[in-house]
Amino acid sequence: MLAALIIVFREVFEAGLVVGVVLAATRGIAGRGFWVSAGLVGGLAGACLVAAFAGQIAGLFQGSGQETLNAAVLLIAVAMLGWHNAWMASHGRELASNLKAVGRDVAEGRRPLTALAVVCGVAVLREGSEVVLFLYGVAAGGGATAIDIVVGGALGILGGSLVSALLYLGLIAIPLRYLFGALTTLIMLLAAGLAAQAVNFLQQGGWLEAWSDPIWDTSAILSQDSILGRILHTLIGYMDQPTGMQLIAYAATILAMLALMQAAGMSTRQRRASSASAAS
Amino acid sequence: MTLSIRDVAFILAFGMAAAGAARADDLATYSLTLKNHRFTPTEIHVPSGKPFFIIVTNQDDTADEFEMSNPAIEKVIPPGDQGKVRMRPLGPGRFPFFGDFHRETAQGVIVSE
Numbered sequence: 001m002l003a004a005l006i007i008v009f010r011e012v013f014e015a016g017l018v019v020g021v022v023l024a025a026t027r028g029i030a031g032r033g034f035w036v037s038a039g040l041v042g043g044l045a046g047a048c049l050v051a052a053f054a055g056q057i058a059g060l061f062q063g064s065g066q067e068t069l070n071a072a073v074l075l076i077a078v079a080m081l082g083w084h085n086a087w088m089a090s091h092g093r094e095l096a097s098n099l100k101a102v103g104r105d106v107a108e109g110r111r112p113l114t115a116l117a118v119v120c121g122v123a124v125l126r127e128g129s130e131v132v133l134f135l136y137g138v139a140a141g142g143g144a145t146a147i148d149i150v151v152g153g154a155l156g157i158l159g160g161s162l163v164s165a166l167l168y169l170g171l172i173a174i175p176l177r178y179l180f181g182a183l184t185t186l187i188m189l190l191a192a193g194l195a196a197q198a199v200n201f202l203q204q205g206g207w208l209e210a211w212s213d214p215i216w217d218t219s220a221i222l223s224q225d226s227i228l229g230r231i232l233h234t235l236i237g238y239m240d241q242p243t244g245m246q247l248i249a250y251a252a253t254i255l256a257m258l259a260l261m262q263a264a265g266m267s268t269r270q271r272r273a274s275s276a277s278a279a280s
Numbered sequence: 281m282t283l284s285i286r287d288v289a290f291i292l293a294f295g296m297a298a299a300g301a302a303r304a305d306d307l308a309t310y311s312l313t314l315k316n317h318r319f320t321p322t323e324i325h326v327p328s329g330k331p332f333f334i335i336v337t338n339q340d341d342t343a344d345e346f347e348m349s350n351p352a353i354e355k356v357i358p359p360g361d362q363g364k365v366r367m368r369p370l371g372p373g374r375f376p377f378f379g380d381f382h383r384e385t386a387q388g389v390i391v392s393e
Contacts, residue, residue, distance in 0.1 A: 007381060054343070054358040063364030066355060130345065130356060134381050137342030137359055200352050206366045213368075214350065225349065241350050 004152030005159075007134050010230070011127035012160025015043075017234045018123035020167030021190060022116045025084070025183050027172055032113060039117035043124025050125065051132035067205030070126065074198035077122040080115040081191035082257050085184055087112045089261035090268040131156075184261075186235070192253040193237015196246040203245065211244030309333040314344055314357070317382035328372045328392045334365040345380035348390075354380070 019036070026032035050057065050069070057065040131153075138149055174182050202208040219240040223229050232238035237250060310324045312334055326332055336346045338357040346355045346363055351370070357363040370392040379386025 003381075054356060055361045058356075058358070058361065058363060064366065066363075133343040133356060133358065137340075137344075137381070203368065204353055204355075204366060209368070212351075217350075219349070223349075239352075241352065243351075 002152065004135065004138060004149050005155050008131050008153045008156025009159045010156075011131045012157050013163045014160075014230065014234045015123040015127040016160040016162075016164030017167055017231065018190070019120050020164040020171065021183070021186060021235070022120050023164075023168045024171035024179075025187065026113060026116060029113060035113040035117040036120055039120030040124055042117075043121035044128055046121065046125040047128030047132050050129035051136065054129070054133060061205065064205035064207070067201040068207070071198045071201040071205065071207070073122050073126060074194045074201065077119050078191045078195045078198065078253060080118045080122075081187050081194070082253075082260055084112045084115045084119075085187055085191075085257055086260040086264040087115075088180075088184065090264035188254055188257050189236040191257060192250045193233065193235070195249040195253040196237050196239060196242065199243070199246045199249040203243065208245060211248065213243060214241035215244055215247060217241050307332050309335055312336045312346075312388070313339055314379060314386060315339040317342075317344070317379060317385045319377075319379070319386055319388040322388040323391060324388070325391045325393060326367075326370065329369045331369050332367050334367060334390075336363045336365060338362070342381065344382060344386060346377060347380040348375060348377045350375060353377070 019040070022036060022039075023032075026036065054066075057069055059065060061068050135149055135153055139146065171183070171186075172179070199208060203212045217240065222232070222238070222240065224233050224238065224240040229238060229240065239246060242250070308326070308330065310326065310332060312324070313320045314336060317340060324334070334346075336355070336357055338344055338359055338361055341359045343356060343358050346357060346365060347353060351368060353365060353367075355363045355365050367390075370390065372392055375390040375392065377388050377390060
């Protein structure tokens with residue numbers, strides 16, 4: 001039971017951190033419950049599919065199918081987070097300053113929700129497929145009794161959800177005027193960390209060979225395997241032995257997101273200025 | 281500016297563009313077998329500075345994950361299946377690996393010399 005508990009908890013906890021950030025980022029937006037749930041359910045279904053076809057997936061791309069899938073899925077999450085932040089840069093001010101705007105364009109308001117639903121789904125898919133494979137294996141192998149697995153798995157899910165809830169509560173305790181900036185920064189670092197993880201899978205899969213040596217090693221100070229190391233790894237992409245290419249991906253993601261947000265914010269201001277001059 | 285699917289696709293393409301690298305497959309290959317949640321052999325010796333493959337055969341009826349922290353490797357191997365792990369050139373030293381789902385028993389080390 002303990003083995004099941006630990007492994008399920010570890011995976012659910014990592015997905016839970018991402019879901020916690022998404023919940024905080026969507027606070028107060030109508031319909032978020034539906035979209036986040038849709039992301040979770042979709043992710044779970046995807047996890048079962050990935051687990052069921054694990055053998056076939058692994059066989060793709062000369063044995064690098066698993067790495068390729070992981071990298072692709074991570075890059076989708078990075079793109080969605082970038083989209084969300086750019087959208088917030090162009091609409092967030094309107095939403096905050098003009099309450100009428102909130103109801104004005106429901107269809108538009110839904111767009112970052114779709115992106116964030118995908119992010120939740122991807123997090124659950126990645127961590128969930130390992131849980132499914134592991135639990136299925138334990139169940140089929142008879143290494144533990146069914147009740148042990150159910151209890152261990154349930155406790156793991158409960159613990160992971162608790163982490164998610166704690167992070168959410170911690171984030172929404174941030175005063176509202178700082179929350180927007182804090183979440184924008186957090187989502188940017190989350191995306192940068194995911195991009196660096198994607199690079200790791202691309203390197204492992206043989207798609208990317210340059211600069212694959214670690215630049216430094218801080219595992220003696222803070223191991224990525226420790227609880228704090230895992231939290232920081234998931235949330236802001238802490239790596240105890242980052243390779244050159246991972247650092248480049250991390251920095252490039254931050255720069256690209258800043259540029260995108262800048263561009264999105266600027267074009268909104270222009271649009272507003274031109275509509276104001278047209279009105280006068 | 282509202283971001284369209286096209287923009288998202290562009291961002292994705294940007295990420296994947298860096299990925300079109302050559303894939304050499306004529307490399308030295310080392311085999312590991314996982315049975316009763318233990319690796320055989322528990323130690324493999326490889327020459328430093330050369331890339332290689334490790335093929336992990338999982339003979340257990342449970343899944344496991346071949347994992348290393350340095351270099352960072354994780355590869356899930358379904359029961360009765362094989363996993364082909366591509367390893368970058370290692371400097372001299374000892375590089376431990378383990379089966380993440382059965383960490384207590386599934387352990388070994390790559391010795392690069």
